[in-house]
Amino acid sequence: MAQSSFTSTDSQVQTELKKVVIQNEHGENLVGLLHDTGSLEIVVMCHGFRSTKEFNVLVNLAAALEMEGISVFRFDFAGNGESEGSFEYGNYRREAEDLRAVVLHFNGMNRPVTAVLGHSKGGNVVLLYASKYHDVHTVVNLSGRFNLQHGMETRLGKSFLERIRKDGFIDGKTEPGEASYRITEAGLMDRLNTNMNEACVQIEKDCRVLIVHGSADEVVPVEDALSFGNTIHNHKIHIVEGADHCYTSHQDELGPVILPFIKDGLQQHKYA
Known part of the structure; x- marks a missing residue:
């Protein structure tokens, strides 16, 4: 692992921002940023199609979680952003394996990943992860597509x-x-x-899934959120009224919905 860091401080939480490099199963270096508040537990965030860890929804949610003292890791999938590899269309399950490499890395450092969050294609990736691996029990799907x-x-x-x-x-x-x-x-x-219906029915009942979608999403119709809800056992759905696919004018409405869900999962993990 290679890393560099700087420290930012506010009145409540001191956070160290570290660049972390993790190798995936194909020998490619995945580059990410760890918002290290000192909490052992980590939330991992996944970007969407042809996006990066710098997508503003992820950056803003990471900052909101920082304020709650929760550490966050956001990274680039292989072939995107700073990470090694060539961009490939599709790659849904391969990106789920990139996420697996990240989870295993932090778990191996005794810093358990307690929640995963993904936007758009990243929402599909975190659900695919939860359908195959059953070690993260809080999942947030932001604007994922049900029928690929x-x-x-x-x-x-x-x-x-x-x-x-x-x-x-x-x-x-x-x-x-x-x-x-x-x-x-x-x-x-x-x-x-890649069949999301088949994947979602394999998500275990003790895995909590939050489905968030904009009612005015111009890329993925809001009906896809309802399809996920009809398939996933243990879920909550929140529709952000008037929001587009990137929540352009609704950034401030995401934190109050997502943070309590992640914090509840964190508490359940601590007392499990």
Whole structure:
């Protein structure tokens, strides 16, 4: 593990921000930032599709948890941000294994990961993690997509499946200023073959899942939150009225919903 750090102080909590490097099972270095308040327990945060640990929702929630004295680790999946590896479309279960490497790293340091939180694709990743591994019992899914066969036509254009089978790849559409990326047939099939319904029914009943979604989400319809709720045994749903996919004008409404859920899970872990 390589790390560098600096310390920030407010009237209640002293936090050390450390850069931490963790190797995944493929030998790639995953780079993250540990907001170390001194608490043994850690909350791990996961970004979404072609995003990074610097996504403002994660940064703001990390700051809010800091104020409660809770340590947070936010990191870049392989092929994203500062982490090593090549970006690949799909990779849902591989990113769940990146998360596994992070959890094992901190557990091995006697700093248990008590909660995982993910936004958008990261929401899918934390649920996939909970369906396979049963060592984290508080999960927060922010704006994840239930049916991964939906939503691709907007990004890839019509007849994307025929085109990728003909040419072997599609170049993904990007926003102005973003780097282009290539989608292979293998990557596309990885997404199409990732079944969230099958995964969610494997999440154990003692795993608490909070589902948060914006009512005005323009990327993933709010109905997906209800589909998750119909599948996951032990869950709560909170709809943020008027919020878009990135909670652009609703950042302040997330903390009061998510923090109590994570703190309740932390208390249950302490007295388990």
